[in-house]
Amino acid sequence: MNAYKIYFAIMSCAALFIMTGCDLAMQPISEIGDGAFYKNAEEVNAAVVACYNGLQAPMKYEWMLTELRSDNSRLHTSATTSTDRTMQLDFDQSRVSATSEHVYNYWQAVYHNIARCNVVLMHLDAVEDTMLRKQYEAEVRLIRGYHYFNLVRLFGPVFIVDKRLDAVSARNYERSTVEQVYDFLIADMEYAAANLPRSYSEKEKGRLTQWVAKGLLAKVRMTRGQYDADTKNLLKDIIDNGGFSLMPTYAAVFDINNELNDEILFAIRYTSGGIGLGSPFGNWFAPLQSGASVINGGGNGYNYPTDDLVSAYSSLDTRRDVTLALDYTNERGQVVDRRYVTKFLSPVTLKDDGDKDWPVLRYADILLLYAEVLNETDGQEAALPYVNMTRQRAGLAALSAAQTANRHQMRMAIEKERRLELAYENQRWFDLIRTERVIEVMTEHWANENYYTTITEETGPIVLNENLILLPMPQKEIDIRLDITQNVGY
Amino acid sequence: MKKQTILLLLLLSLASVVARGEVSVSGKVVDNTGEPLIGVNILLQGTTSGTLTNFDGEFFMDVPSSSSVLVVSYMGFETRELKAGNGMLGTIMLEETAQNIDEIVVVGYGVQKKSHLTGAVSKYSDDNLGNQAVSRLDQALQGKIAGVNISNVSSEAGSAPQVRVRGMGSISASNEPLVVVDGYPMADGLSFIDMNDVESIEVLKDAASAAIYGSRGANGVILITTKSGDIQKAKYSIKAYTGFKQAYKLHDLQDSHDYVRMLYDEAALGGAGPTVSEKAWLSIDNHTDWQREALRNVANITNVQFSVSGGKKEAKYYISGSYTGDQGIMINSRYDKFNVRAKVNATLSKYVEIGVNMSPSYTKRESPATNFIDFYRTYSWLPVTHTEATAALTGQPIGSYAHGRHFNNLDYTDVDGNVFTASPWGTNNNNPRCVMDNEKRYAEDYRLNTSAYININIVKGLTFRSQDGFYVQYRDNNTYHNANAKSDGDANYALYTNRLRIDLLSENTLNYNATWGKHEFGAMAGFTANKVRLRTAGIKGIAFPTDYVHTINAATDITIEENDGTRRTYTMEEEEMLLSVLARINYSYAGRYLASVSFRADGSSKFGPENQWGYFPSVSLGWRMSEEEWLKDQRWLNQLKIRGSWGVTGNNDIVNYAAYDKLSAANYTFGTTNQLAAGLANTGSVLGNRHISWEQTNEFDVGFDLSMFKTRVNLTVDYYYSITRSLLFQQPALAITGYTNYWNNIGKVRNQGVEIELTTYNIKTKKFEWQTQLNLSTNNNRLLQLGDGSERLLSYGERSEVYVARVGGPSIQYYGYRTDGVWTSQEEIDAFLNGRAATDVFLVGKTVVPGTLKVVDTDGNQVIDAYDREALGNPFPTMTWGMTNTFTFYGFDVSFMLQGVAGVTVLNGDGYYQETKKINRAYTANRFVSAEQPGDGRTPTFANGNGMAWELTDYLLQNASYGALKDLTIGYRFNKKQLRPVHLNTIRxxxxxxxLAYVWGKSYKGINPEARYTSNQYSSPLIDGYQRGGFPIQRTYTIGVEIGF
Structure with missing residues (x-):
């Protein structure tokens, strides 16, 4: 062994060491680090698309926070030990607690998409084309406004977040008043109404238009009791200039082969194919223990139609059989008496991966809102033709002037019409809040529906008071920041 | 900077070689019976040069002068020091010691004499380690080392236990210790190393010892050293055992008939009586013991190991191969392991030694698709497959799987002969055995760790060592789910994922040892680079036309992403890099005063660009009082050493790229033809933090080592106090940010405790020996700071049960409502209501009636609300202990090991579930039934979900402290006379x-106090102590043989 050999051996070791590479600056390989993105219009557009994508997540819980709390749906049986269903019982029986996971999940999903919207607003400067920049801004502000409209109706005073928040600065945010939240969301919607296009190319259909902004604005105004000329004009504008029309049949509105049809202003889109964009509602609402006889992968039996809603449909009403089914036939050919919602049902290969869109705003809704405004501003006669449009399409006889002889009767007629027309589209709860009839309707419902009688024998009557109309602030938020005030009554 | 360091090394290496050698020394080393000792270390004092004795116990070497001192040492014998003199040393006899206080201990990047250690290092070596009937090394170490707490959180075959060294320091990063096998850090080292290959295990417990591993040392370091060849004739060894396992204890469940009859009986005394569906249970004539359906009748465990080792002066080898087959006691639970290890080292010249160490291994693990809880919550009226009676009742074919829903909407007859229609089953679920039989899950691991080293003696005392290697790990996961497995209409699918991890390591160190008179000096400096590349891939195939073919080629469709956002078909890559510079200096004066300082700088790619480098110094001091003149003559005292140390270690065990907001796909479809539009957003739930950096642990340790009475009594005691600051903390964010967590360096945790290791040789005669090893450790964990002025942090489990990390208390505490038994009457409730409405006083949604839990109004405001919650206990043991006694007589050896933990509180989730409570006598006995049958006043009724359904109350908390007879072994070793005819060296x-036996807390209602949930949210370091549905403890009996020739 000589010095040369030693030198050579050590050199080889050193070479091996150097070859392993010495760079500590490592960027993600399979994802994109945010610093490297949002450099041009195309990339900002990807961020806008992500805001549309983010509309889906809150829908998983929204039906529980609205439809299940209303008189449209309940659980099939209250004697359940399943965790999932026990938590749903709370929504059905007006006893949601602040620790409810679903309340938190909804809250988090909505704020997550608001954060996505705010990221777009931060990077708009990368878009050189002024028109396009305005369109992107208007789109995400309308999405943000839509989220806040839901939040303020469900939770009352909430946090207004208008930029990307980090965890530390979030601790200094306070709840705004209901008034401030409305001012904020109205500004977003008005900007959208002024800057969004009237329509898109066939390829981009489904993006938000100014008609959506106007329709939502009208709903906001009505929720705040503004039954006036401005509201009327917003709706009239859509009816006259929007180019929308009622589909010939009710079934055609929800036809899986004709989505985004002339009646749809705004729908949350779902696409099957195992790409993470499918709708779970076909499976969720299909009956429990139905195997593959209703839908591949079986059903969860959620959103079970109440006796009350089923009996509200007249036998001539074609909407009932599109909206729900009373029974199904199992593999052995037996007919099983078990109701379920069919409106969102479409065939799937993969469980929870349906294709059917969820309409958020459609022309029938606009017509009925218009009727509602007209009834207050111009009287029941003016409203009558608009109520009858959806009725007649459903195969029912037109209401006569005698049947809607005064404003109150017309209100009731519109309320019922909206309930049947928009059943399970998450409108019922908000309608009852808007008309301030929720306590009255629900108290009556719990007293009359047989299902509740055995429950109330044990636990006493189900109570809905003014305080319980709003949901609680999620306890997890208060757990992080003790000074967040809880809504009264929780 | 790197390149300059290398250059320096090269220059050093060019220093010339010095010639030497004046006196030739020879001698022969024997034991007190005159038998020659092979492989005895002969060392020139103060140097690393020396030699070993040959097969005849003889050695020859050259020393500088006749006054040179030779140190003759051999494991298990007293070390002797001899002057070279004229070189003719003749026969040297070594006295056997009870315990060798001067054994060599492996420390990070080197070895040290145990007597000169200044840190807290526990060494464990045991020839019988491989004879334990467990399939993993970590399971075998339970209760063996003070300060190392190992809990078998799952009884599934091959599943990993939880390992904690000196408590828990991190609250978001991992708390797993660093495992280093033969100098190679490998996270899963404990899972696949063959126990028979283990020479010794050293645990670097204090920060001063672990600081040499810098950024990865904060959770302690476990060093595993595998066996090597010795200079001797080829030694063959065969070890084998086989045995069987059974459940130690099962739940005391009630047959559903007995249960309903009990309800009828209770109804006579004011109870509610059975519900309609419960009445139906009684008329179904079936009695299945569902717990038995989950378990095998007999589960086997088998192990075979073969090794050969030996060598000459120039080359030594150790080669082994082994197989372990371990069936879990649950059906579909099995673990197979094949290991090979080949270690060869060669001395090429006086200056150069090289070696390779290769260890390929293959493991296959089958896991059950169903948790035990799904079995023991199924009522006994449901058969596995339809019997004649149930077939007649339900109209299903005899022998087909029976599912609860088959029994719905049928007419039943009650005890009074009334016919009624009932639906006794409420879910879609198939029976658990059907689920188990129809889903297969396999994980196969292929591992190859290969490293080579070269040692170059540059000049006397100066050695350069380079160890380079790679560790390739490849895992294949296959799941196949038959159609209709979980529920009727359930679609079939196959899931395939794989993971390839390539870990490249280069470690280069320079060692220098010298002695000047009474000064002994050792120095080590080095640099290392470690690069890890991780590639994962997955695919999910669905809609298989039949369930005969399970590979994805037979699928008719592929799922890219699930509706819940889970990516199924993908390839992913990650990289990480760790660069380090390290150094250590050891100094001792006259063998009395010891000092050691070390330093390591680590640069990691995991952290933000400005914060990638971390620095980890340590200092430790020791004083061997027994070497002082005034104690040296005390014959009873062999050694007394007092030690003190301080060091800084770090933790970098977080996800890669935590510094960034990571954008991933968030697509959408536009247009009537469903055009896919590409969207991109931070879709995760965690916000990135540019400034994310190291977590740092500062630890003080003081201790002493005492050895007395001819080393018959050996005691080591340590006290440690550690503060972990800048915690890598996945801090919860208000959801209004859009995210739920973000990474931060914030907060402070303290751990302190005492560790005691005592080894005594109680009786030591030629014919009878009795040895006792006892270890005991305590740990006290306190959260000192959360940062941002926060006082507490809540985490949530599967039932939204809350765990609080509160400043001033342990890092994890159960957080919920304290109860004071149950409400025994309506009057009592009315008195509390005092005229107010129940909805204004009690929690929203909870029904308060007699028999429900009486929640204590802790804040005294006469209202039960979320503010009444308080910390109710914690899952940390106050003390863990283990004791092994070994007796040897006339060839027999008997040993037994006791192990236990004290002060552990678990949250038993069974108490949440109606199904598990109803038929379990641990929950039905003494419960409140009615005013006439109030029970013990503490056990609530089933009705209305206890009144506190899904809320955490102290009713669910149980004392899971235990003591166990973990192991009992009786062996017989044939003596040489008996073996002569068969030409074997040893047979045992x-x-x-x-x-074999457990004793546990009275309030504990489960069957396995060690069981814990560890997946999903339970993998969070801030959640621990939850158990539900754990598989039973396995009691194992084995017989084995060891043969050597």
Whole structure:
């Protein structure tokens, strides 16, 4: 062994060491680090698309926070030990607690998409084309406004977040008043109404238009009791200039082969194919223990139609059989008496991966809102033709002037019409809040529906008071920041 | 900077070689019976140069002068020092010691004499380690080392136990210790190393010892050293055992008939009586013991190991191969392991030694698709497959799987002969055995760790060592789910994922040792680079036309992403890099005063660009009082050493790229033809933090080592106090940010405790020996700071049960409502209501009636609300201990091991579930039924979900402290006379039993106090102590044989 050999051996070791590479600056390989993105219009557009994508997540819980709390749906049986269903019982029986996971999940999903919207607003400067920049801004502000409209109706005073928040600065945010939240969301919607296009190319259909902004604005105004000329004009504008029309049949509105049809202003889109964009509602609402006889992968039996809603449909009403089914036939050919919602049902290969869109705003809704405004501003006669449009399409006889002889009767007629027309589209709860009839309707419902009688024998009557109309602030938020005030009554 | 360091090294290496050698020394080393000792270390004092004795116990070497001192040492014998003199040393006899206080201990990047250690390092070596009937090394170490707490959180075959060294320091990063096998850090080292290959295990417990591993040392370091060849004739060894396992204890469940009859009986005394569906249970004539359906009748465990080792002066080898087959006691639970290890080292010249160490291994693990809880919550009226009676009742074919829903909407007859229609089953679920039979899950691991080293003696005392290697790990996961497995209409699918991890390591160190008179000096400096590349891939195939073919080529469709956002078909890559510079200096004066300082700088790619480098110094001091003149003559005292140390270690065990907001796909479809539009957003739930950096642990340790009475009594005691600051903390964010967590360096945790290791040789005669090893450790964990002025942090489990990390308390505490028994009457409730409405006083949604839990109004405001919650206990043990006694007489050896933990509180989730409570006598006995049958006043009724359904109350908390007879082994070793005719060196036969007896807390209602949930949210370091549906403890009996020739 000589010095040369030693030198050579050590050199080889050193070479091996150097070859392993010495760079500590490592960027993600399979994802994109945010610093490297949002450099041009195309990339900002990807961020806008992500805001549309983010509309889906809150829908998983929204039906529980609205439809299940209303008189449209309940659980099939209250004697359940399943965790999932026990938590749903709370929504059905007006006893949601602040620790409810679903309340938190909804809250988090909505704020997550608001954060996505705010990221777009931060990077708009990368878009050189002024028109396009305005369109992107208007789109995400309308999405943000839509989220806040839901939040303020469900939770009352909430946090207004208008930029990307980090965890530390979030601790200094306070709840705004209901008034401030409305001012904020109205500004977003008005900007959208002024800057969004009237329509898109066939390829981009489904993006938000100014008609959506106007329709939502009208709903906001009505929720705040503004039954006036401005509201009327917003709706009239859509009816006259929007180019929308009622589909010939009710079934055609929800036809899986004709989505985004002339009646749809705004729908949350779902696409099957195992790409993470499918709708779970076909499976969720299909009956429990139905195997593959209703839908591949079986059903969860959620959103079970109440006796009350089923009996509200007249036998001539074609909407009932599109909206729900009373029974199904199992593999052995037996007919099983078990109701379920069919409106969102479409065939799937993969469980929870349906294709059917969820309409958020459609022309029938606009017509009925218009009727509602007209009834207050111009009287029941003016409203009558608009109520009858959806009725007649459903195969029912037109209401006569005698049947809607005064404003109150017309209100009731519109309320019922909206309930049947928009059943399970998450409108019922908000309608009852808007008309301030929720306590009255629900108290009556719990007293009359047989299902509740055995429950109330044990636990006493189900109570809905003014305080319980709003949901609680999620306890997890208060757990992080003790000074967040809880809504009264929780 | 790197390149300059290398250059420096090269220059050093060019220093010339010095010639030497004046006196030739020879001698022969024997034991007190005159038998030659092979492989005895002969060392020139103060140097690393020396030699070993040959097969005849002889050695020859050259020393500088006749006054040179030779140190003759051999494991298990007293070390002797001899002057070279004229070189003719003749026969040297070594006295056997009870315990070798001067054994060599492996420390990070080197070895040290145990007597000169200044840190807290526990060494464990045991020839019988491989005879334990467990399939993993970490399971075998339970209860063996003070300060190392190992809990078998799952009884599934091959599943990993939880390992904690000196408590828990991190609250978001991992708390797993660093495992280093033969100098190679490998996270899963404990899972696949063959126990028979283990020479010794050293645990670097204090920060001063672990600081040499810098950024990865904060959770302690476990060093595993595998066996090497010795200079001797080829030594063959065969070891084998086989045995069987059974459940130690099962739940005391009630047959559903007995249960309903009990309800009828209770109804006579004011109870509610059975519900309609419960009445139906009684008329179904079936009695299945569902717990038995989850378990095998007999589960086997088998192990075979073969090794050969030996060598000459120039080359030594150790080669082994082994197989372990371990069936879990649950059906579909099995673990197979094949290991090969080949270690060869060669001395090429006086200056150069090289070696390779290769260890390929293959493991296959089958896991059950169903948790035990799904079995023991199924009522006994449901058969596995339809019997004649149930077939007649339900109209299903005899022998087909029976599912609860088959029994719905049928007419039943009650005890009074009334016919009624009932639906006794409420879910879609198939029976658990059907689920188990129809889903297969396999994980296969292929591992190859290969490293080579070269040692170059540059000049006397100066050695350069380079160890380079790679560790490739490849895992294949296959799941196949038959159609209709979980529920009717359930679609079939196959899931395939794989993971390839390539870990490249280069470690280069320079060692220098010198002695000047009474000064002994050792120095080590080095640099290392470690690069890890991780590639994962997955695919999910669905809609298989039949369930005969399970590979994805047979699928008719592929799922890219699930509706819940889970990516199924993908390839992913990650990289990480760790660069380090390290150094250590050891100094001792006259063998009395010891000092050691070390330093390591680590640069990691995991952290933000400005914060990638971290620095980890340590200092430790020791004083061997027994070497002082005034104690040296005390014959009873062999050694007394007092030690003190301080060091800084770090933790970098977080996800890669935590510094960034990571954008991933968030697509959408536009247009009537469903055009896919590409969207991109931070879709995760965690916000990135540019400034994310190291977590740092500062630890003080003081201790002493005492050895007395000819080393018959050996005691080591340590006290440690550590503060972990800048915690890598996945801090919860208000959801209004859009995210739920973000990474931060914030907060402070303290751990302190005492560790005691005591080894005594109680009786030591030629014919009878009795040895006791006892270890005991305590740990006290306190959260000192959360940062941002926060006082507490809540985490949530599967039932939204809350765990609080509160400043001033342990890092994890159960957080919920304290109860004071149950409400025994309506009057009592009315008195509390005092005229107010129940909805204004009690929690929203909870029904308060007699028999429900009486929640204590802790804040005294006369209202039960979320503010009444308080910390109710914690899952940390106050003390863990283990004791092994070994007796040897006339060839027999008997040993038993006791192990236990004290002060552990678990949250038993069974108490949440109606199904598990109803038929379990641990929950039905003494419960409130009616005013006439109030029970013990503490056990609530089933009705209305206890009144506190899904809320955490102290009713669910149980004392899971236990003491166990973990192991009992009886062996017989044939003596040489008996073996002469068969030409073998050794034969030992033994019988061994594991988990033979347990004693546990009275309030504990489960069957396995060690069981814990560890997946999903339970993998968070801030959640621990939850158990539900754990599989039973396995009691194992084995017989084995060891043969050597």
């Amino acid at each position: 036969l033994y019988f061994s039993g594991q988990n």
